Amino acid sequence: MTETTPPRLFLASQSPRRQELLSQIGVTFAQIDAPIDEVRGDGEPPLDYVRRVAREKAGAGWLAVAAIPGAVVLAADTEVVLDGRVYGKPASREEAEAMLRSLSGRTHQVISAVAVMNAGREQEAHCITTVRFAAWSESSLQRYLDSGESFGKAGAYAIQGRAAAMIDRIEGSYSGVMGLPLFETAQLLRAFGLLTQI
Numbered sequence: 001m002t003e004t005t006p007p008r009l010f011l012a013s014q015s016p017r018r019q020e021l022l023s024q025i026g027v028t029f030a031q032i033d034a035p036i037d038e039v040r041g042d043g044e045p046p047l048d049y050v051r052r053v054a055r056e057k058a059g060a061g062w063l064a065v066a067a068i069p070g071a072v073v074l075a076a077d078t079e080v081v082l083d084g085r086v087y088g089k090p091a092s093r094e095e096a097e098a099m100l101r102s103l104s105g106r107t108h109q110v111i112s113a114v115a116v117m118n119a120g121r122e123q124e125a126h127c128i129t130t131v132r133f134a135a136w137s138e139s140s141l142q143r144y145l146d147s148g149e150s151f152g153k154a155g156a157y158a159i160q161g162r163a164a165a166m167i168d169r170i171e172g173s174y175s176g177v178m179g180l181p182l183f184e185t186a187q188l189l190r191a192f193g194l195l196t197q198i
């Protein structure tokens with residue numbers, strides 16, 4: 001029997017950046033909300049954690065659209081890693097401040113994983129980007145916290161925002177730091193018949 005139902009993509013994410021990034025490569029999709037609890041297991045290596053969370057987000061999204069013919073779900077996770085510690089989204093200004101103080105003048109990694117799932121299979125890809133921060137002066141740090149840009153961002157900064165002024169260099173994927181690694185995402189979407197060309 002020939003499969004005639006065209007694939008339909010659903011982005012399981014509340015992140016406005018992920019919607020923006022996915023639109024950037026010309027993909028048509030609908031956004032769905034399927035939040036999960038992001039809890040790192042004791043001693044769980046950062047990369048394993050990020051990959052697992054991306055898969056769990058896709059799994060939660062799948063539950064919402066499984067009845068739709070041709071449904072394909074995409075979800076992602078992004079975390080900042082320094083000295084084996086994982087920095088997610090800060091819960092308060094104090095936590096954001098502590099994160100930025102730790103990152104100041106240091107080089108850290110940003111891990112982004114993306115998972116794609118349909119009725120028959122699941123695939124995942126990830127990228128690790130190295131980001132070097134200049135040292136934040138006390139006044140820059142306080143002004144940045146005042147801007148509110150830290151909230152909703154892993155590591156309490158946004159490379160696509162004012163924090164760019166403090167990023168000396170990156171090696172890896174800019175879109176990955178922003179929340180959705182587009183090269184890896186495009187490869188996965190091609191494998192699921194959702195992207196033929198740019």
Ligand SMILES: Cc1cn([C@H]2C[C@H](O)[C@@H](COP(=O)(O)OP(=O)(O)OP(=O)(O)O)O2)c(=O)[nH]c1=O
Nearest residue numbers: 013014015077078153154157158159177178179
């Ligand atoms: C480091 C960094 C992160 N981020 C964002 C991307 C993600 O939205 C967020 C990391 O949190 P995530 O838990 O990966 O995602 P989320 O909760 O925002 O969205 P979802 O509904 O898909 O789970 O940090 C930036 O926007 N810029 C940056 O420079």
